[in-house]
Amino acid sequence: MEPCSCDTFVALPPATVNNRIIFGKNSDRPCDEVQEVVYFPAAVHDNLKEHLKCTYIEIDQVPETYAIVLSRPAWLWGAEMGANEHGVCIGNEAVWGREEVRDEEALLGMDLVRLGLERADTAEKALSVIVDLLEKYGQGGNCSEGSIVFSYHNSFLIADRNEAWVLETAGKYWAAEKVQAKMMISPGRYCEGYKLLNKHKGNITFETMMEILRDKPSGINMEGEFLTTASMVSILPQDSNVPCIHFLTGTPDPERSVFKPFIFVPNISQLLDTSSPTFEDSVKKKPRFNIKPDRRHPLYQKHQQALEILDNKEEKAKTMLDNMSKLEKELFKEMESILQNKHLDVDKIVNLFPQCTKDEIRIYKPNISS
Numbered sequence: 300m301e302p303c304s305c306d307t308f309v310a311l312p313p314a315t316v317n318n319r320i321i322f323g324k325n326s327d328r329p330c331d332e333v334q335e336v337v338y339f340p341a342a343v344h345d346n347l348k349e350h351l352k353c354t355y356i357e358i359d360q361v362p363e364t365y366a367i368v369l370s371r372p373a374w375l376w377g378a379e380m381g382a383n384e385h386g387v388c389i390g391n392e393a394v395w396g397r398e399e400v401r402d403e404e405a406l407l408g409m410d411l412v413r414l415g416l417e418r419a420d421t422a423e424k425a426l427s428v429i430v431d432l433l434e435k436y437g438q439g440g441n442c443s444e445g446s447i448v449f450s451y452h453n454s455f456l457i458a459d460r461n462e463a464w465v466l467e468t469a470g471k472y473w474a475a476e477k478v479q480a481k482m483m484i485s486p487g488r489y490c491e492g493y494k495l496l497n498k499h500k501g502n503i504t505f506e507t508m509m510e511i512l513r514d515k516p517s518g519i520n521m522e523g524e525f526l527t528t529a530s531m532v533s534i535l536p537q538d539s540n541v542p543c544i545h546f547l548t549g550t551p552d553p554e555r556s557v558f559k560p561f562i563f564v565p566n567i568s569q570l571l572d573t574s575s576p577t578f579e580d581s582v583k584k585k586p587r588f589n590i591k592p593d594r595r596h597p598l599y600q601k602h603q604q605a606l607e608i609l610d611n612k613e614e615k616a617k618t619m620l621d622n623m624s625k626l627e628k629e630l631f632k633e634m635e636s637i638l639q640n641k642h643l644d645v646d647k648i649v650n651l652f653p654q655c656t657k658d659e660i661r662i663y664k665p666n667i668s669s
Contacts, residue, residue, distance in 0.1 A: 306324060306325040306326070306327050306390075306392060306492075306519060306521075306527070307323070307324045307325075307380075307390040307391075307392055307456040308321075308322070308323045308324070308456075308492060308496065308508065308511065308512075309321065309322050309323070309456055309458045309463045309478065310496060310503040310507075310508065311462075311463060311478065312537070313501065314496070314499075314500045314501060314503050315503045315504070316502060316503065316504050317536070317638075318536070318537050318538075319505075319534055319535060319536050319537070319638075320458055320459075320460060320461075320463065320534075320535040320536075320537070321503055321504070321505055321507075321508050321532070321533070321534060321535070322388040322390070322456075322458045322463075322508075322531075322532065322533040322535060323508035323509070323511065323512055323530075323531070323532045323533075324379070324380045324390035324456070324512075324530065324531050325512050325519060325520065325521070325527040325529075325530050325553065326370060326379040326380060326527065326528050326529045326530065326531075327392075327521045327525050327526065327527055327528070328372060328379070328443075328525065328526075328528040329443055329445075329449075329524070329525060329528075330523070330524055330525065330526045330528075330551075332372050332373075332374075332443070332444065332528055333372070333373045333528075333575055333594040333595050333596065333599055334370055334371065334372055334373065334379070334528045334529035334549065334550075334551075335370075335371060335373045335549065335573050335574055335575045335594075335596050335599075336368065336369070336370050336529075336547045336549040336561075336570055336573035336574075336652070337368070337369050337371065337570060337573070337574055338366070338367070338368050338369075338561075338567055338569065338570050338652075339364075339366065339367050339369070339417075340366050340567070341363070341364060341365050341366040341384065342363070342364050343362065343363055344360045344361065344362055344363070344364070347359070347360050347361075347362065352376070353376045353377065353406060353407075353410040353414075354375040354376040354377055354406075354407050354409070354410055354440065354582070355404035355405065355406075355407070355440045356404060356405060356406065356436065358406070358432070358435075358436055361417075361418055364417040364418060365383045365384050365385060365416070365417055365418070365419075365420065366383060366384040366563055366567075367381055367382070367383045367384075367413065367416045367417055368381055368382055368383075368545060368547070368561050368563075369381035369413060369416075370529045370531050370547050370548075370549065371409065371413075372409070372444070372528075373575035373594040373596070374444040374582050374594060375407065375409060375410075375444075375582065376410060376413065377407050377408075377409030377410035377411065377412055377413040377414075378409055378412045378413045378416075379391065379409055379412070379529070380412065380529075380531045381412060381413065381416050381531075382416065382531075382533055382543065382545045383416040383417070383419075383420075383563075384563040385419075385420040385421070385459070386459050386460045386535050386543040387415070387416060387419060387420065387421065387422055387425050387457070387458070387459045388457070388458045388459070388531075388533045388535065388545075389412045389415050389416055389425060389455055389456070389457050389458075390412070390455070390456050390531070391408045391409060391411070391412050391453045391454065391455045391456075392453070392454050393408075393442070393451035393452070393453065393454075394451065394452045394453065394454045394467065394468075394469070395451055395452060396452060396469045397469075398452065398469035398470045398472060399470075400439070400450045400451060400452060400470075401437065401438075401439040401450075401470065402439065402448075402450070403437075403439050403440075404439060404440040404441075405436055405437040405438050405439040405440060406432060406433070406436050406437065406438050406439075406440075407438065407439075407440055407442060408438060408442075408451075408452075408453025408455070408468075409442070411429045411432060411433065411438070411453065411455070412455070414428060414429070414432055415428045415429045415455075415457065421459050421461075422457045422458055422459040422461075422462055422463060422464050423462070423464065425457050426455075426457055426464050426466055426475055429455060429457075429466060430466070430473055430475070433468060433471055433473060434471055437470070437471055438452065438453060438468065438470070438471075441587070441588075444582065444588060444591060445588055445591065446588055452468055452469045452470065453468050454466065454467050454468065455468075458533075458535060459535060460535045460536065460537050460539065460543070461537060462477060462478065463477070463478040464476065464477055464478065465478065491514075491517035491518065491519060492511065492517065492519055494517075495510075495511045495514060495517065495519075496511065505532050505533075505534045505544075505546065505631075506631060508532045509530075509532050509546070509553065509558055512527075512530050512532065512553050513553045513554040515554065520552065520553060520554055522552075526551055526552065527551060527552060527553060528551045529547070529548050529549055529550065529551065530547070530548045530553040530556065530558070531545065531546065531547050531548075532545075532546045532558060533545045533546070534634075534638065536638065538641075540641055541638055541641050542562050542563070542637065542638075542643060543562070543563070544560050544561070544562055544634050544637070544638070545560070545561045545562070546558035546559060546560050546561070547559060547561060547573075547652075549573040549596075549598055549599070549656070550598060550599060550602040551602075551606075552606070555606065555609055555620070555623075556602065556623075557623050557626060557627055557655070557659045558627060558630075559630070559652055559655035559656060559659065560630055560633075560634050560651055560652065560655065561651065561652040562637075562643065562648050562651060564643065564645050564648045564649055565645075565649075566649055567649050567652075568649050568650050568653050569653075570652055570653055570656070571597070571653065572596065572597045572598045572653065572656040572657065572660065573596050573597075573598050573599075573652075573656055574596055575594040575595065575596045575599075576592070576593070576594065576596075578592045578594075597660065598656050598659065598660060601660050601663040601664065601667065602659075602663065604663065604667045605619060605662075605663040605666065605667060608666050608667065612666075615666050618666070619662060619663070619666050622662045623659070623662055626655075626658055626659065626662065630655060
């Protein structure tokens with residue numbers, strides 16, 4: 300099966316190679332918004348009287364939260380997409396319907412993504428977490444950092460090593476369906492995504508998913524005022540002895556970005572080059588969004604400079620793209636070896652994503668400075 304929505308996809312066996320579930324998502328956001336890749340370790344919360352501060356509201360904390368990796372707009376608490384240490388992946392996207400979008404600040408759909416990942420060790424439990432929080436606190440609030448109000452209801456694609464669920468919401472109403480029957484085709488990007496997945500049915504790999512996320516003619520890789528600001532592809536093997544591998548870009552336009560692998564192991568190094576500066580800023584103060592600080596992280600800055608080269612200097616662009624492709628292929632080969640051999644060099648893996656990010660920056664630097 301290859302269910303998909305506008306920019307969020309999951310492919311299940313037997314459509315995939317080696318009985319793996321492949322999850323993929325593009326994050327389509329305002330073109331000037333910075334998206335960061337951040338890691339939070341598992342935690343025990345002894346003082347449950349202390350409330351958890353989400354983007355706009357505070358909610359009850361739980362005794363334990365799981366380790367998570369997130370790709371998120373740098374100004375908010377939640378995330379567009381992410382994964383946890385148990386192989387649960389969640390992505391959300393905007394939906395509209397007859398139910399009016401509320402103006403009152405509540406939980407953002409992106410907050411619910413993070414909460415589902417922090418609190419659930421299976422896809423079905425994550426669905427229950429999101430639904431329970433939705434019914435208790437509701438959803439609402441500005442979904443962009445600025446004076447223009449951009450609010451919407453949310454749809455979620457939730458997957459783990461064994462199954463996937465689609466959750467649709469409108470206000471506090473919701474409906475969920477386990478992925479087990481062929482999805483109906485509808486117009487536009489959904490249809491194009493379905494076609495691209497169906498074209499590779501039976502042979503879908505993580506590289507296939509990346510090619511689909513990079514596809515511009517279909518509109519899946521979005522350009523313009525709203526564009527693909529970050530991308531994620533996850534490999535979820537059904538064999539629990541094999542690690543899940545999550546590839547994240549942390550930069551706009553997956554066609555001109557590097558998918559870098561992340562694997563959950565203890566004592567992971569912090570992801571400094573994809574973490575944005577922190578501010579005591581306008582998101583937390585009312586009236587909100589009086590200022591818009593510079594949230595560019597080191598990788599984002601170098602990538603933006605590199606995009607200028609790619610757009611304007613043909614010879615340098617070819618060299619840079621060739622080196623980016625070479626780095627990716629080496630990483631893919633290394634990750635496939637891990638999947639096949641079921642062996643992890645933990646000392647190396649703790650630094651895997653940060654080192655890949657440094658390698659990517661190293662490709663950009665000579666071209667930027669010359």
